[in-house]
Amino acid sequence: MKVVIFGAKGQLGRDLTKILSQKGGVEVFAFGKDQVDITDKKRVSEILNEIKPNFIFNAAAWNDVDGAENPANSEKVFQLNAFAPFHISLVANKIGSKFINVSTDYVFDGEKRSPYEENDEPNPLSIYALSKLLGELLVKTFCQRYIIVRSGGLYGIGGSPMFGRTRGNFPEKVLDALKSGNQMKVVYDVFSAPTYTQDLARKMIEITFEGFEGLVHIMQNGIISWFEFARLIAKHSGFSDRLIQPVSRRELETIAKRPMFSVLRNSILEKCGKNDMMEIEPALCKYLKERGII
Numbered sequence: 001m002k003v004v005i006f007g008a009k010g011q012l013g014r015d016l017t018k019i020l021s022q023k024g025g026v027e028v029f030a031f032g033k034d035q036v037d038i039t040d041k042k043r044v045s046e047i048l049n050e051i052k053p054n055f056i057f058n059a060a061a062w063n064d065v066d067g068a069e070n071p072a073n074s075e076k077v078f079q080l081n082a083f084a085p086f087h088i089s090l091v092a093n094k095i096g097s098k099f100i101n102v103s104t105d106y107v108f109d110g111e112k113r114s115p116y117e118e119n120d121e122p123n124p125l126s127i128y129a130l131s132k133l134l135g136e137l138l139v140k141t142f143c144q145r146y147i148i149v150r151s152g153g154l155y156g157i158g159g160s161p162m163f164g165r166t167r168g169n170f171p172e173k174v175l176d177a178l179k180s181g182n183q184m185k186v187v188y189d190v191f192s193a194p195t196y197t198q199d200l201a202r203k204m205i206e207i208t209f210e211g212f213e214g215l216v217h218i219m220q221n222g223i224i225s226w227f228e229f230a231r232l233i234a235k236h237s238g239f240s241d242r243l244i245q246p247v248s249r250r251e252l253e254t255i256a257k258r259p260m261f262s263v264l265r266n267s268i269l270e271k272c273g274k275n276d277m278m279e280i281e282p283a284l285c286k287y288l289k290e291r292g293i294i
């Protein structure tokens, strides 16, 4: 069994690589951006034709949601989030691979105010979300064997200082503020189910190897505001939460529009009896343990 991973040095990419490398009988070919730029069609074709993997995981993406609104970045955003997965789909068809691509909770507008299921209608509010939705449509239309995984609010060890990441992730931003004694304003009226990439990667690999195909939601179970999530980070890291200030979305304007409610329901996993994703709080604790904080 051969598996290729693109974007292998990101949060999800690192966890996919680690878990797959521990699996018996699997040969893992993991490529960071420095080894394979997925917008380089020639390089992607060469690598895939040479390896002929059973499965191709794509964890590479343009993830700068606000930066995607800058027209100077539009072409790059769509190349990376839509046309690169399109090209991988075409090569996957030729060599008989299954393609696993990752999309986002942000394809929804948040108006539903209850967890989104796989068959709910997307309505992207931002350029980033539009590019990811176009990626979904291209993969769905052109790829013969695919899995599209929607998730959101990702945090993983690959986004921590342990790997020298400067962009970080939400728990790291909260920890930085708490450690330096700076106040942090966090929205109390925006809801998600922040998801630990280790738990996500585990589930993605499980369903891939079991033969699942199609669109699937995989998020941590539960619903939480970002403010409450920040308080949990403080609580479990042994800090007082007095530095975390609740603010409304209206008070904390961002360049890109984001859904106020982007919790995904793992409906398909539930129907198959496979929704063993962790609840939000234990998943966070597992991350903080991996970080050596608790």
Ligand SMILES: NC(=O)c1ccc[n+]([C@@H]2O[C@H](COP(=O)([O-])OP(=O)(O)OC[C@H]3O[C@@H](n4cnc5c(N)ncnc54)[C@H](OP(=O)(O)O)[C@@H]3O)[C@@H](O)[C@H]2O)c1
Pocket: 006, 007, 008, 009, 010, 011, 012, 013, 032, 033, 036, 037, 038, 039, 058, 059, 060, 061, 062, 063, 080, 102, 103, 104, 105, 151, 152, 153, 154, 155, 158, 159, 197
């Ligand atoms: N982060 C979230 O909250 C979130 C939410 C919903 C969905 N998702 C989706 O989940 C997936 C994984 O996200 P993540 O949080 O693990 O992202 P991440 O940590 O930002 O990792 C993405 C990786 O892709 C690499 N990359 C960027 N451009 C590339 C290119 N042209 N060719 C190859 N690699 C490239 C990045 O390298 P550099 O860092 O060197 O640029 C980075 O290592 C993505 O599809 C993302 O859109 C993420």
